[in-house]
Amino acid sequence: MTNFTIEKQLTLSDFRKIVLEERPVSVHSSILENVAKNHDFLKGFASNKIIYGINTGFGPMAQYRISEQNLNALQYNLIRSHSTGSGQPIDPTLVRGLLLARLNNFLQGYSGVHPELVELLVELLNKKVYPVIYEHGGVGASGDLVQLAHLALTLIGEGDVWYQGVIRPTEEVFAELSIQPLKIHVREGLALINGTSAMTGIALVNLLQAKKLLEWSVFLSAMTNEVVEAYDDHFSHELNHVKHHPGQQAVAKMMRSLLGDSHMIRSRKKHLYEGDKMDQDVFEDKVQEYYSLRCITQVLGPILDTIEQAEKVIVAEFNSVNDNPIIDHENANIFHGGNFHGDYVSLEMDKLKIAITKLSMLSERQLNYLLNARLNEKFPPFMNLGTLGLNFGIQGMQFTATSTVAENQTFSNPMYIHSIPNNNDNQDIVSMGSNAALLTRRVINNSFEVLVIQMITLLHAVDYLKCQDRMASATKGLYEEINAIFPSFVDDAPRYKAIAKVRAYFEKSEPVVSKAIRQQQ
Known part of the structure; x- marks a missing residue:
């Protein structure tokens, strides 16, 4: 697999290549040289000066000076004392994103860390050794202290790691792979745990999956x-271009591209405007569809705009220096502040999870329309291809979709405003950014489940209508791919394993609209 050399600011696409495609990483020599200069400056500058987190305690304990002989012990104590996470281990893919985010912070050259730390993070990425980090613990100011402490614990050779899908003791895996644990030089303990890299790494994975969900929804x-x-x-250029929102216009354009060669979509001009329709007192054709069919561009447009805004903010955070203090060797000074505060990430994740919840609600309403024969007046109840009364069709799956959307709606309560003062009120206003990112992850995972059930229902609709020859080439192509994984059914049997196969296809496939449009060109 081609090596990815980090030599500039990283994009979301770069993040995808390194994290999801698991490309090996190297760092350009000029960046490593700058990290080394920054470290050397700190080592010299810190002599005979009071510098927070180097020769003082932390947080409200910063008024206590630490003796020269205890400086290294201070950094180790910080790591070990904050390794207090609980709950479920964070998924290894998210941890890989977290590792890259922390590495990228150090590569900016403002953290005062020794180049050995950078090299060790690169080694863990390339050997696919991921710290076991827990969901609960971070309040998102002073950074993701608890989550990042578990990262630091691994780097000093302690705690547990994921390796080849199994949780094992770090010491054992390091010995097996000849990985040397980190030795503290000046402030590596504080530099490691003081930042927004946990929430940012998770948020970037969320963005990639949200983009995929948006295309599936379209x-x-x-x-x-x-x-x-x-x-x-309702998805015409003429209707949508007079509403001046780029997301709405983009969604309409995607729909036109997908349905351009369909023989099932009807022209309003042909069916309602031409010929003599005015002699009817009751029109057989509905003049307008239900909102879940007619207002797709207006519903998904804001979601697309939200995703794109979140990408700008989160990628900016990814490429930022987010620890404290900032070691500025160019200006020969050290600046104390709060770049570890995660409000930018927290707010964007809250907005994203609200948007994705609305996406799942749209899917659920479209699903309900397809399953309710009294609404659609076209399909059998519950898209049942068997014997009505004896067989049940999609009825059981609808319960799953409905309950999952309800859970999304509950999770969409914002974390950004749930600040609780702690740390002896030193941290008197916090972001809860890691919580926001993890809850957004839950909403995204849930939404894949809902859309998969809608897909299975559409598969049955096509088979009921026997309309494959009239479908657009893009939608027919998708029908054929999903039909090969999970054909429509008549009999009643447990379907949860087949549903899981379709979900795996949805999650792993490249963005579906982009792929379909490219194939048409």
């Missing part, structure tokens, strides 16, 4: 309109 919304033979004007 695709399934287009397919839903197609099987019910909806009108084409």
Whole structure:
């Protein structure tokens, strides 16, 4: 696999290559030289000066001076004392994102760390050794102290790690792979735990999955309109360009690209404007569809805009210096402040989880429309291809979708405003950013479950109508791919394993709309 050399500011695409594609990493020599200069400056500057976190205690204990012989012990004590996480271990993929985010912080050259720390983080990424880090512990100011303490615990050769999908003692894995633990030089303990890298790494993975969910939602919304033979004007250029929101216009353009060669989508002009329709007192054709079919661009447009805004903010945080104090060797000074505060990440994650919850709500409403024969007046109840009364169709799956959306709605309560003072009121206003990022992760995972059930229902709709030859090439292609994984069914049997297979396809596939549009070109 091609090596990825870090030599400049990283993009979300770079993050995807390193974290999700697991590309090996190296760091350009000029960046390492700058890290070394920064470390050497701190080592010299700190002599005979009171510098927070180097020869003082931490937080409210900063008024206590630490003796020369205890300086290294101070850093080790900080790491060990804050390794207090609880709850479930964070998924190893998220931890890989966290590792890269912490590495990228140090590569900015303002943290005073020894280059050995950078090299060790690179080694863990390349050997796919991931610290066991727990969900509960971070309040998101002074950074993700508890989560990052577990990262630091691994680096000094203690605690546990994920290796090849199994949790094992760090010491054992390091010995097996000939990895040398970190030795503290000046302030590596504080530098490691004082920052926003846990919430940021998780947030970047969330963004990549949210982008994928948005494209799936556009695709399934287009397919839903197609099987019910909806009108084409609600995603037309003419209607959407007069609403000056880029997200809405982009969603409409995607739908037009997907459905351009469909023989099922109807032209309003042809079906309602031409010919003599005015002699009817009651129109057989609905003049307008339900909102979940007709207002897709207006619902998904703001979600797309929210994702893109979140990307700008989170990528900026990813490339920022987010610890304290800032070691500035260019200006020969050290600056104390609060760059570890996670409000930027917390607020964007709250907005993102609200947006993705709305996406799941749209899917649930479209699903309900397809399953309710009294609404659609087109399909059998619960898309049941068997014997009504004897068989149940998608009825059981709908319960899962509905309850999962309800859980999303509960999780969407914002963390950003749930500051609780702690640390003897030193941390008197905090971000709860790691909580926000982890809850957003839950909402995203839940939403994949809901969209998968909608996909399975659409598969049944196509088979019921036998309309494959009239479908757009893009939607027909997706139908064929999913049908190969999970064909429509008549009999009643447990389907949870098959649902899991479709979900795995949804999560691992490349963005579906982009792929379909590229194939048409």
